[in-house]
Amino acid sequence: MSNEEMNTALYEKMSAEQGKFRDWLLTQPPEEILNHAYEYTVREDMVMAMENLDLSHGQATVLLDSPSPLDDLYQEYVKVETDYMDTIRDCLESRADHMLKAQRELPIYQHPVTYAQAHDELEAYRASHKANVACKEAIEAAIAEHYGDNRLGEASVAQVVEQFGYDRTFYVLAATVRDKESDGRISRSNKEWARTVPVVEDIDDWNQNRSRYFVVDQCNPGLTDLFLKMARHDFLLTQPLTKEDIMQEAGRVLRSFQGQREPNSPEGTQFMVQLSADFLARAGSKDQGRLMKMLPFPSLSLSTLKDRPGVFAFIARDENPDQPLRPRRASVRDKLQKKPDAPKPAAPGKKKVQER
Numbered sequence: 001m002s003n004e005e006m007n008t009a010l011y012e013k014m015s016a017e018q019g020k021f022r023d024w025l026l027t028q029p030p031e032e033i034l035n036h037a038y039e040y041t042v043r044e045d046m047v048m049a050m051e052n053l054d055l056s057h058g059q060a061t062v063l064l065d066s067p068s069p070l071d072d073l074y075q076e077y078v079k080v081e082t083d084y085m086d087t088i089r090d091c092l093e094s095r096a097d098h099m100l101k102a103q104r105e106l107p108i109y110q111h112p113v114t115y116a117q118a119h120d121e122l123e124a125y126r127a128s129h130k131a132n133v134a135c136k137e138a139i140e141a142a143i144a145e146h147y148g149d150n151r152l153g154e155a156s157v158a159q160v161v162e163q164f165g166y167d168r169t170f171y172v173l174a175a176t177v178r179d180k181e182s183d184g185r186i187s188r189s190n191k192e193w194a195r196t197v198p199v200v201e202d203i204d205d206w207n208q209n210r211s212r213y214f215v216v217d218q219c220n221p222g223l224t225d226l227f228l229k230m231a232r233h234d235f236l237l238t239q240p241l242t243k244e245d246i247m248q249e250a251g252r253v254l255r256s257f258q259g260q261r262e263p264n265s266p267e268g269t270q271f272m273v274q275l276s277a278d279f280l281a282r283a284g285s286k287d288q289g290r291l292m293k294m295l296p297f298p299s300l301s302l303s304t305l306k307d308r309p310g311v312f313a314f315i316a317r318d319e320n321p322d323q324p325l326r327p328r329r330a331s332v333r334d335k336l337q338k339k340p341d342a343p344k345p346a347a348p349g350k351k352k353v354q355e356r
Helices: 003-025 030-035 037-051 057-065 067-079 084-104 113-118 122-146 154-180 188-195 210-214 219-235 242-256 277-282 283-292 332-338
Strands: 270-274 301-305 308-316
Touching: 003 057, 030 037, 030 057, 030 219, 037 067, 057 067, 067 122, 084 154, 084 332, 113 122, 122 210, 122 219, 154 188, 154 210, 154 219, 188 219, 219 277, 242 270, 242 283, 242 308, 277 308
Parallel strands: none
Antiparallel strands: 270 308, 301 308
């Protein structure tokens, strides 16, 4: 037989063997069929692969000589370590990440139900409202899970934000704080913040405010207030530093230097001040450079210490701390923006026609 005929004969033999296996399997009780489901699926794939495979004459010959080449292949397959489970795990994680991303990016519907009805947007309204309620329940669950020993764990905020993002989390919390305006357990700072968040007054045809469906009310309002405080802080750490932020940190460092009377470095030869963790969480190398330019100390340096976490500013002991911050130099862009427009040239006057 030619090589092509040998491959065809092998395919037909394996296909017939699979047919017999299928016929036997159909006579078994359901439990036994389930026990062989994986084997049946792999054997089907093997027959399918053989349909397009071109084995050498020798390879096809030795497999044809076997009384049951398909079973031989399967027994060989189960001995081989594959990345099948890794593929399954990757698929699970990828699908979960995709669904989380879609949930985080679902827009907040910014109109009441009456508007949605009038403009044929009920589907978008319902999807957003459902996500708001789910976010509210996630906040309550996170607080219950992470509160203990009179402390709310930092992971509580991350757990909710991972699912719903900051926009929806803040929207639900703003609606909650507004609903509890008279509750003394909510801080003034959070109440003032909530007033800056545009929350839709969702009054339906029965004069009910549907926003109350996603008010966080299954936990102590004091814990909700703490959760919001932590969420606002975590969100701030994701934002780039502004010029004002850098100046504020420079002023804090300067005041700390001015409050010291004796060198406090480990060697006792320098003054040192620790930079705030919040500043470092947001600062890049350029931000740290801008900070150093604002501080009026020629000997200033930033460094770490072996046995202490964080970054510290150091100045020599003979530096005069009682100096103001250096004024920030205007950038080229700032100068261009402030540069007055060049005066327009005067329009040429008409030449006077001389009378003759």
